[in-house]
Amino acid sequence: MFMKALLIGIISIIAMLDSRLFGRSNLERPLIVSTLVGLVLGDVTKGLMVGASLELISMGLVNVGAAVATDMVLGSIIATAFAILSNTSAQAALTVAIPIAVFGQLLGIVVRMLMSSLSHMAERDIEKGKFKRVLSYHIVWGMVFYSLMYFIPTFIAIYFGTGVVSAIVKEIPDWLTNGLTLSSKILPAFGFALLMSTMLSKKTAVYLFLGFFITAYANISVTGVAIFAVLLALVVNEFLPKAGKGNGTAATADSTDDSDDDDDLEEL
Amino acid sequence: MADETKNMTPAQRKALRKKSWSFTWRSWAIQASWNYERQMNMGFLYGIAPTLNRLYSKPEDLEKKKAAYQRHMAFYNCTPQTSSFVLGLVTSMEEEYAKDPSSLDPDSINAVKSSLMGPLSGVGDSFFQGTIRILAFSLGINLAQHGSILGPILAMVISLIPSFAVTYWGGQFGYTAGKKYLKILTGGGLMNRVMYLVNIVGLMVIGAMIASMIGITTPIKVGTAFNLQKTLNSIFPQMIPLAFTFLMYWMLRKKVGTGWILLFCIGGGILLSVLGIFA
Numbered sequence: 001m002f003m004k005a006l007l008i009g010i011i012s013i014i015a016m017l018d019s020r021l022f023g024r025s026n027l028e029r030p031l032i033v034s035t036l037v038g039l040v041l042g043d044v045t046k047g048l049m050v051g052a053s054l055e056l057i058s059m060g061l062v063n064v065g066a067a068v069a070t071d072m073v074l075g076s077i078i079a080t081a082f083a084i085l086s087n088t089s090a091q092a093a094l095t096v097a098i099p100i101a102v103f104g105q106l107l108g109i110v111v112r113m114l115m116s117s118l119s120h121m122a123e124r125d126i127e128k129g130k131f132k133r134v135l136s137y138h139i140v141w142g143m144v145f146y147s148l149m150y151f152i153p154t155f156i157a158i159y160f161g162t163g164v165v166s167a168i169v170k171e172i173p174d175w176l177t178n179g180l181t182l183s184s185k186i187l188p189a190f191g192f193a194l195l196m197s198t199m200l201s202k203k204t205a206v207y208l209f210l211g212f213f214i215t216a217y218a219n220i221s222v223t224g225v226a227i228f229a230v231l232l233a234l235v236v237n238e239f240l241p242k243a244g245k246g247n248g249t250a251a252t253a254d255s256t257d258d259s260d261d262d263d264d265l266e267e268l
Numbered sequence: 269m270a271d272e273t274k275n276m277t278p279a280q281r282k283a284l285r286k287k288s289w290s291f292t293w294r295s296w297a298i299q300a301s302w303n304y305e306r307q308m309n310m311g312f313l314y315g316i317a318p319t320l321n322r323l324y325s326k327p328e329d330l331e332k333k334k335a336a337y338q339r340h341m342a343f344y345n346c347t348p349q350t351s352s353f354v355l356g357l358v359t360s361m362e363e364e365y366a367k368d369p370s371s372l373d374p375d376s377i378n379a380v381k382s383s384l385m386g387p388l389s390g391v392g393d394s395f396f397q398g399t400i401r402i403l404a405f406s407l408g409i410n411l412a413q414h415g416s417i418l419g420p421i422l423a424m425v426i427s428l429i430p431s432f433a434v435t436y437w438g439g440q441f442g443y444t445a446g447k448k449y450l451k452i453l454t455g456g457g458l459m460n461r462v463m464y465l466v467n468i469v470g471l472m473v474i475g476a477m478i479a480s481m482i483g484i485t486t487p488i489k490v491g492t493a494f495n496l497q498k499t500l501n502s503i504f505p506q507m508i509p510l511a512f513t514f515l516m517y518w519m520l521r522k523k524v525g526t527g528w529i530l531l532f533c534i535g536g537g538i539l540l541s542v543l544g545i546f547a
Contacts, residue, residue: 019299020297020299020300020302021296021297021300022296022297022431023295023296023297023298023299023347023348023349023431023435024299024348024396024397025296025427025428025431025432026396026400026401026404026405026423026424026427026428026431027424027427029401029405029423031405031408031409031412031419031420031423032420032423032424035412035417035419035420044417045415048412048413048415048416048417048419048420049412049413049415051412051420052408052409052412052413052419055405055408055409055412056409112302112303112304113303113304113534114303115301115302115303115304116303116304116305116306116530117530118301118303118310119301119303119305119306119309119310119341120526120527120530122310122313122341123338123341123526126334126337126338126341127334129330129334131317131321131333131337134310134313134337135313135314135317137301137310138300138301138310138311138313138314139297139300139301139314141301142300142301142302142310143300146300175538175541175542176538178541178542178547179537179538179539179541179542180534180537180538181541181547182484182537182538182540182541182546182547183304183533183534183536183537183538183541184304184537185482185483185484185537186482186484186512186533186536186537187303187304187305187530187533187534188304188305188307188481188482189478189482189484189509189512189513189515189516189533190305190516190529190530190533191304191305191306191307191309191343192343192474192477192478192482192513192516193513193514193516193517193519193520194305194306194342194343194516194520194526195342195343195378195382195474196471196474196513196517197517197520197521198342198375198378199375199378199379199382199467199470199471199474200471200517204467204468204471205471207467207468207471207472207475208471208472208474208475209475210472210475211471211472211473211474211475211476211479212475212476212478212479212506212510213475213479214472214475214476215475215476215479215480215506216479216504216505216506216510217505220476221390221476221480222386222387222389222390222473222476222477222480223386223387223390223391225386225472225473225475225476226383226386226387226390226469226472226473226476227387228472229383229468229469229472229473230469232468232469232472233465233466233468233469234465236465236468237461237465240461240464
């Protein structure tokens with residue numbers, strides 16, 4: 001069982017590294033990881049079947065933005081292993097796997113907070129001129145902690161059985177889970193504030209509010225606001241005092257070119 | 269872009285290819301240290317670091333190098349595949365700035381990043397997580413249900429090819445376009461004007477992100493008659509996220525240490541949640 005737990009733990013690391021190192025190129029999807037689990041446990045056909053039904057279940061779940069969606073990646077790895085090891089259906093195995101996915105999600109919140117403090121350590125190391133160490137926070141430590149976030153729950157669940165993990169999850173008090181969730185929502189506000197501190201001035205604050213209220217009241221997506229923003233920038237360009245005769249017309253031409261580039265990409 | 273590459277010497281073409289590979293790999297790896305506070309900040313720094321190391325390699329440039337590293341620690345979040353375009357463009361900007369510091373304001377580099385990341389994420393996520401994923405996996409599921417190992421393999425191939433192509437060519441396109449337009453802009457002294465306009469776009473995008481990506485609400489209720497969140501939604505939706513952002517902004521203005529603010533975010537989050545004020 002130790003070997004099996006280790007190998008499935010390694011599969012969970014591969015699944016994690018898909019989004020960390022390979023730009024989330026869908027290698028983490030249930031269909032792929034369940035097949036890998038099937039391969040390791042010597043039952044590829046069952047792995048394929050379980051993978052196909054889990055993929056169908058999770059088709060609608062998309063992980064976008066700061067919010068952590070239900071962790072189907074971790075859930076499907078554990079579920080497939082249980083479906084094969086205890087010879088049950090994919091759906092039954094998934095219900096057993098959910099507490100482990102929850103456990104992984106909590107670890108995820110902690111890891112993502114830890115990364116914030118690494119980011120502050122990186123800033124201090126920039127001032128000391130230790131540039132190599134700055135980059136290692138990202139490419140070495142980021143990778144290690146994220147890998148552990150999947151490896152630990154997977155290994156425990158396979159080696160000790162799901163009961164142990166469910167017991168651990170029960171021990172975590174609700175106030176801590178809810179509190180950490182709120183903290184994870186406040187932290188991006190800090191990120192935006194840092195960004196604003198280099199860009200915002202009394203004169204330009206109006207544009208920040210404009211973007212905010214368009215989305216807040218009309219529920220228009222960030223992409224939609226960006227399109228309005230480009231159009232507004234072109235209008236503002238008309239009203240800015242012309243720098244000089246020749247330059248003025250060139251400015252209009254150039255900024256039009258820039259926005260054309262953006263538009264081309266948006267159609268991609 | 270094809271014309272651009274045609275006019276190049278073999279050595280230039282080789283250098284461009286090397287850069288494009290670096291943009292590709294480093295854009296894919298942008299999420300390795302994803303964090304709540306500034307999301308892909310260190311990821312972007314990792315992407316631009318080879319350029320910064322090359323531009324500021326002399327010992328007397330140490331302070332400039334530190335400033336450049338700090339500059340790229342700002343909040344950043346973009347779909348890895350489309351982020352490559354931004355990395356290419358910003359690389360050309362950093363090269364221009366290192367050559368002639370009077371040509372552009374370094375703050376404008378972050379303005380360019382901020383104004384592009386929103387729309388490119390929107391497009392990138394819906395294309396890769398939406399269209400491509402659904403296409404690849406609906407085919408894959410079908411084959412897998414018939415017990416064929418080709419299912420997952422096909423799904424992987426269909427996912428990887430567009431992912432790689434957009435990342436590689438996007439980075440190269442951003443870099444060559446940046447080279448071309450920045451020359452025209454810096455030549456005519458138009459840079460400040462264009463950067464002011466880019467700043468407008470960047471700030472509006474940040475405003476939209478505050479309204480859509482934070483999502484703090486309040487569970488405060490008085491009986492069944494009064495629900496604070498519902499009242500807020502009807503008079504000032506997303507007021508709480510805006511208030512939190514400006515509280516942080518105010519603290520930064522007052523020179524409160526970032527460590528303290530971070531502690532406030534985590535400790536305060538737990539406390540406010542336990543007290544039942546925010547969720």
